[in-house]
Amino acid sequence: MSLKKLRDVVYTGLAYLSLLLLIIPLAWIIFECIIRGGYYIVSRPLEFFTDIGRPPGVEGGGIGHAIQGSLYMLGLALLIGVPTGMFAGIYLAERRNSPIAKAARFVSDILVEFPTILVGIVTYIFLASKVTGILATGPAAFAASLALALIMIPIVARSVEATFLTIPSEIREGAYALGFSSGQVIFRILLPAVKAGVVTAVLIGFAKIIGESAPVIVSNGISNFWFSKWTEPAPSIPVLIYVYGLSPFKEWQTQAWAASLFLLLLVMGVGFLARRLTKKLL
Amino acid sequence: MLDNVAVSVRDLRVSINNKEIIKGISIDFPRYAVTAIIGPSGSGKTMLLRSINRLVELIPDVKVSGKIWVRIGDELHDAYTLDPSYLRRKVGYVFQKPNPFPHLSILKNMTIGPMLNGIAKGKKNLERLAEEKLKEAGLWDEVKDRLNDAAWRLSGGQQQRLCIARALALEPEIILFDEPTTGLDLYNTKKIEELMVRLKEKYTVIAVTHSVDQAGRIADFIAFIYNGKLIEFGSAASVLKSPANELTELFITGRVLDGVKV
Numbered sequence: 001m002s003l004k005k006l007r008d009v010v011y012t013g014l015a016y017l018s019l020l021l022l023i024i025p026l027a028w029i030i031f032e033c034i035i036r037g038g039y040y041i042v043s044r045p046l047e048f049f050t051d052i053g054r055p056p057g058v059e060g061g062g063i064g065h066a067i068q069g070s071l072y073m074l075g076l077a078l079l080i081g082v083p084t085g086m087f088a089g090i091y092l093a094e095r096r097n098s099p100i101a102k103a104a105r106f107v108s109d110i111l112v113e114f115p116t117i118l119v120g121i122v123t124y125i126f127l128a129s130k131v132t133g134i135l136a137t138g139p140a141a142f143a144a145s146l147a148l149a150l151i152m153i154p155i156v157a158r159s160v161e162a163t164f165l166t167i168p169s170e171i172r173e174g175a176y177a178l179g180f181s182s183g184q185v186i187f188r189i190l191l192p193a194v195k196a197g198v199v200t201a202v203l204i205g206f207a208k209i210i211g212e213s214a215p216v217i218v219s220n221g222i223s224n225f226w227f228s229k230w231t232e233p234a235p236s237i238p239v240l241i242y243v244y245g246l247s248p249f250k251e252w253q254t255q256a257w258a259a260s261l262f263l264l265l266l267v268m269g270v271g272f273l274a275r276r277l278t279k280k281l282l
Numbered sequence: 283m284l285d286n287v288a289v290s291v292r293d294l295r296v297s298i299n300n301k302e303i304i305k306g307i308s309i310d311f312p313r314y315a316v317t318a319i320i321g322p323s324g325s326g327k328t329m330l331l332r333s334i335n336r337l338v339e340l341i342p343d344v345k346v347s348g349k350i351w352v353r354i355g356d357e358l359h360d361a362y363t364l365d366p367s368y369l370r371r372k373v374g375y376v377f378q379k380p381n382p383f384p385h386l387s388i389l390k391n392m393t394i395g396p397m398l399n400g401i402a403k404g405k406k407n408l409e410r411l412a413e414e415k416l417k418e419a420g421l422w423d424e425v426k427d428r429l430n431d432a433a434w435r436l437s438g439g440q441q442q443r444l445c446i447a448r449a450l451a452l453e454p455e456i457i458l459f460d461e462p463t464t465g466l467d468l469y470n471t472k473k474i475e476e477l478m479v480r481l482k483e484k485y486t487v488i489a490v491t492h493s494v495d496q497a498g499r500i501a502d503f504i505a506f507i508y509n510g511k512l513i514e515f516g517s518a519a520s521v522l523k524s525p526a527n528e529l530t531e532l533f534i535t536g537r538v539l540d541g542v543k544v
Binding site for chain 1: 335337340342366367368369370371374375377379381382383384385386394395398399445448449452
């Protein structure tokens with residue numbers, strides 16, 4: 001075997017090895033979730049998805065309340081985060097050199113790296129703490145939504161910006177040369193041209209916040225009841241996994257595995273959807 | 283007054299980041315004629331062209347001084363007091379590199395301009411306008427059966443003719459061409475040159491080219507720009523056959539101009 005061939009074989013082998021190293025932990029986690037929690041979902045699917053949790057030691061129950069709470073919390077976070085992140089990203093790309101854009105870019109770079117738990121704490125202190133909160137007097141669901149939105153915004157903004165910067169300048173100039181206003185150039189030409197990238201940016205941001213537990217716990221607290229008010233703690237799937245998983249009760253632990261499996265499939269679903277959408281829109 | 287002038291430029295100065303690119307150019311572009319702007323790379327040809335439809339304003343830190351008058355209908359208007367959107371509709375621009383909107387179909391590339399500018403309303407009218415202008419640009423027969431294909435599927439030369447048709451769809455009075463045949467094969471170059479000559483019946487054509495030969499083939503008038511200044515301007519025959527300026531002669535005979543001070 002020639003040296004060139006040998007090198008080829010070695011590199012190919014290394015590539016496969018690293019692929020394997022990536023797949024093994026993922027497969028292992030999925031496998032573990034299925035073994036420990038899968039049967040619980042299969043044995044009582046309706047109850048699992050729609051019912052509320054049971055006290056320790058009592059058979060049965062589900063994570064319906066956590067799904068509901070997560071829907072509310074993520075819903076509000078998306079409502080705030082998606083438009084803000086998107087517009088910020090467009091601004092960063094289209095007004096590249098303005099002082100505001102430079103400052104915003106600096107801030108969002110810091111925010112992206114910011115420990116998410118700190119975002120939760122800050123939100124809590126300013127909005128919902130008993131002493132200094134301006135909108136509530138204790139841990140509240142809306143504070144968690146806001147924290148999640150804040151976590152999401154810089155990610156979406158920077159990805160949208162990157163997407164817009166891939167548009168060749170000839171396209172932008174071509175649009176202006178046809179007499180379009182900046183609004184028309186951005187929203188009728190550039191945004192449609194990169195919609196796949198923008199959707200992907202939003203889904204990346206969503207995937208980041210869907211499984212967050214720390215900022216939710218510090219700003220929203222922990223709840224085992226149905227969602228009731230924005231100014232009170234609400235349940236959510238990641239927090240339920242955290243609480244149930246660390247509890248000493250076997251029933252809760254099983255449901256934590258089942259909820260983990262559900263969350264995992266959800267995140268993978270979002271990722272899959274993002275890829276499908278990207279392909280379709282391109 | 284100045285009935286046969288389409289664009290009148292007076293003491294135009296353009297600087298970017300305080301570096302002067304156009305150093306005081308005054309020139310009158312004749313109406314319903316092809317004027318070629320020739321000159322070496324970096325002489326300011328494109329910047330002059332982009333000053334006319336104010337595309338130059340997209341460049342950060344750009345400063346423009348002087349006056350540009352543009353004929354719209356029977357009147358000359360100060361380009362820099364007009365609404366830039368209106369100006370750019372009336373003064374079309376064709377880029378060096380074909381730039382159809384890649385996410386839109388051939389037909390949509392044609393209709394989006396008139397639609398967003400409110401020139402034509404309704405699917406029928408927009409499609410009729412698209413057909414008329416594609417015919418005018420000599421592209422209709424090649425694309426009539428594939429109007430809903432993505433524009434980027436067309437060949438480079440077809441894309442460029444689509445861009446010309448797209449500019450025509452806004453019913454401009456003046457069309458600016460920035461080296462529109464760069465990178466195209468001989469067949470497409472010939473087609474576009476013929477088109478530019480044909481267009482002067484209805485429009486005023488101003489074309490930047492670095493090719494003296496091309497200027498000779500298409501132009502009625504030639505302006506030679508060097509180092510941000512207008513060196514010579516006259517009928518194509520006189521500029522090419524008996525240039526008045528030594529620099530012009532050097533350039534059109536293909537000799538090096540580097541380092542020559544003006």
